[in-house]
Amino acid sequence: MAREIRLRMLPDECPLTTTGVTFIRIADDCVEQAVNQGEKRDLVSHLVDGDLLLCAWTGQWHTDLFELPRDKIPEKYKTRYPKRVLKHESDQ
Numbered sequence: 371m372a373r374e375i376r377l378r379m380l381p382d383e384c385p386l387t388t389t390g391v392t393f394i395r396i397a398d399d400c401v402e403q404a405v406n407q408g409e410k411r412d413l414v415s416h417l418v419d420g421d422l423l424l425c426a427w428t429g430q431w432h433t434d435l436f437e438l439p440r441d442k443i444p445e446k447y448k449t450r451y452p453k454r455v456l457k458h459e460s461d462q
Contacts, residue, residue, distance in 0.1 A: 424437055
């Protein structure tokens with residue numbers, strides 16, 4: 371039985387461009403993670419509609435998991451991001 375996971379809202383102060391934050395892409399056929407700048411850029415370039423993008427923010431005592439909305443992805447990672455995917459679901 372599948373369970374629903376409730377993810378917390380991504381705080382504005384989350385340092386998405388540091389190695390303390392891991393990106394996680396969940397797709398139909400794979401799960402991949404990215405830690406450094408190049409890996410994050412590659413992961414973002416593979417995103418397609420329907421993929422779930424998460425970020426894990428590692429702290430001193432625990433790691434918080436957040437859904438990373440497309441509009442919160444730092445611009446430096448969107449250089450190879452397909453424009454067709456940048457549309458927000460509400461724009462369709």
